[in-house]
Amino acid sequence: MADAKIGFYYKNVCEDVIGEEHGITPQQFDEMAQETAAATEEVNRHREEGLIPYRDLPYNEAYPKQVKEAAKAICGSCENFVVLGIGGSALGNIALQTALNPYLYNLDPKQRKGPRLFVFDNVDPMQFGSFLDWIGGGLDKTIFNVISKSGRTAETAAQFLIIRQMLLDRLGPEGYKKQIVATTDAQAGTLRTITDAAGFHSLEVPDGVGGRFSVLSPVGLLSAAVCGIDIDALLAGARAMDRRVSEGDFFANPAAVNAAIQVHYYYRGKPISVMMPYSYALKDLSDWYRQLWAESLGKCRDLDGREVFVGPTPVKALGTTDQHSQVQLYREGPNDKVYTFLQTEHFGRDLEIGSCPPEAPELGYLAGSGMGKLLNSEKLATEYALVKDRRPCLTVLFDRICPETIGQFIYLYEVTTSIAGVLFHINAYDQPAVELGKEATFALMGRAGYEELAEKIKPFTCPDQKFVI
Numbered sequence: 001m002a003d004a005k006i007g008f009y010y011k012n013v014c015e016d017v018i019g020e021e022h023g024i025t026p027q028q029f030d031e032m033a034q035e036t037a038a039a040t041e042e043v044n045r046h047r048e049e050g051l052i053p054y055r056d057l058p059y060n061e062a063y064p065k066q067v068k069e070a071a072k073a074i075c076g077s078c079e080n081f082v083v084l085g086i087g088g089s090a091l092g093n094i095a096l097q098t099a100l101n102p103y104l105y106n107l108d109p110k111q112r113k114g115p116r117l118f119v120f121d122n123v124d125p126m127q128f129g130s131f132l133d134w135i136g137g138g139l140d141k142t143i144f145n146v147i148s149k150s151g152r153t154a155e156t157a158a159q160f161l162i163i164r165q166m167l168l169d170r171l172g173p174e175g176y177k178k179q180i181v182a183t184t185d186a187q188a189g190t191l192r193t194i195t196d197a198a199g200f201h202s203l204e205v206p207d208g209v210g211g212r213f214s215v216l217s218p219v220g221l222l223s224a225a226v227c228g229i230d231i232d233a234l235l236a237g238a239r240a241m242d243r244r245v246s247e248g249d250f251f252a253n254p255a256a257v258n259a260a261i262q263v264h265y266y267y268r269g270k271p272i273s274v275m276m277p278y279s280y281a282l283k284d285l286s287d288w289y290r291q292l293w294a295e296s297l298g299k300c301r302d303l304d305g306r307e308v309f310v311g312p313t314p315v316k317a318l319g320t321t322d323q324h325s326q327v328q329l330y331r332e333g334p335n336d337k338v339y340t341f342l343q344t345e346h347f348g349r350d351l352e353i354g355s356c357p358p359e360a361p362e363l364g365y366l367a368g369s370g371m372g373k374l375l376n377s378e379k380l381a382t383e384y385a386l387v388k389d390r391r392p393c394l395t396v397l398f399d400r401i402c403p404e405t406i407g408q409f410i411y412l413y414e415v416t417t418s419i420a421g422v423l424f425h426i427n428a429y430d431q432p433a434v435e436l437g438k439e440a441t442f443a444l445m446g447r448a449g450y451e452e453l454a455e456k457i458k459p460f461t462c463p464d465q466k467f468v469i
């Protein structure tokens with residue numbers, strides 16, 4: 001599948017398709033091309049200066065080697081592989097698994113090439129408790145991959161401490177050590193300290209790569225490799241896209257055109273960006289994109305320190321499911337969104353729709369048709385309907401869903417985000433606003449050093465009954 005590609009189709013944002021009020025004119029495209037070519041050059045320069053090391057992950061030879069070695073060792077005796085992580089330490093893992101393994105991978109041994117995979121990115125006692133009840137005596141056949149760059153993230157730390165206690169109680173110190181693989185900073189941080197003390201096998205979260213840009217590092221690669229995904233092909237796909245998104249010619253560069261269109265619409269009354277895959281396999285890529293887009297581009301200050309409160313709102317939807325939930329709003333509600341469909345030309349398989357009963361001849365149009373044809377027809381129908389109502393639509397078209405095209409997609413959106421960051425004139429690589437919530441959690445949970453903050457939060461801990469109805 002080395003030649004499988006993704007394409008980026010943008011005709012349905014043009015003025016001659018959706019009209020002057022909402023469409024982009026050739027002249028506007030030319031202006032966008034100038035500004036965005038400069039932004040692309042700046043991103044390429046940042047890469048050369050070593051400021052955005054995520055760009056070089058597809059070329060790193062050590063990581064896939066380490067990951068494959070670890071995966072081989074794990075696969076021998078492991079029936080369940082459990083990722084404990086959150087945000088950038090979980091969403092890429094989930095997206096790869098949904099995209100590249102069968103829907104019933106966990107349930108049906110015939111459909112899987114590795115252990116079952118569970119990714120826990122929350123601290124919900126009902127959810128985690130149910131898993132612990134199920135895993136019961138199978139702890140010695142379960143590997144826990146704790147992923148945290150900092151190691152101080154409360155959610156991951158809490159999950160880890162529960163598992164640590166269980167492993168120590170049931171399997172003793174040797175068993176505890178054997179069942180955990182840590183993916184964390186190579187030098188510093190709480191999880192690194194614990195890992196070194198306990199002697200866990202560990203992999204590295206690369207320096208200078210934020211969680212949301214880390215899926216092509218050991219953070220995302222280990223669970224993929226363990227579950228039989230071809231990580232070499234995934235990285236080859238990313239490298240193929242690298243050539244396209246480094247391109248100085250604006251109209252030949254899908255990341256530049258995508259970023260330019262998204263930023264253009266943001267400033268033109270369309271601050272909402274909907275991603276709507278027409279394939280269940282691609283569903284969790286839109287969740288991954290949501291974090292990438294929101295944490296990278298939602299910023300209150302620009303690079304000169306001016307207050308800007310900028311950031312398009314990413315929304316995920318799923319075709320056809322959300323046609324019966326969201327499309328009424330998308331067509332008749334405010335024209336404040338840009339839509340990106342994800343579509344695959346070929347499905348890995350197709351199902352023929354059965355013949356229709358004689359008492360329901362009105363269903364005859366479906367009989368004998370492929371289910372994939374119906375899904376793609378519904379995508380086109382929705383796009384047609386939106387375009388008719390002058391809503392701008394983009395499509396990322398996959399030849400087929402395979403590691404190469406998923407690698408291309410990931411890299412396309414990472415670089416789109418970097419270019420959009422330059423166009424918005426903000427720092428796309430930090431997430432300062434996430435910090436206060438993390439610190440407030442520390443204060444509420446009684447962590448030493450957060451007493452002053454705990455005092456400030458007090459009014460929030462006892463609701464004012466006057467306002468409770």
Ligand code: PA5
Binds near residue numbers: 089147149
């Ligand atoms: O993108 C990011 O940087 C965040 O989403 C982090 O991945 C998330 O907060 C988890 O952080 P850590 O890996 O330090 O536990």
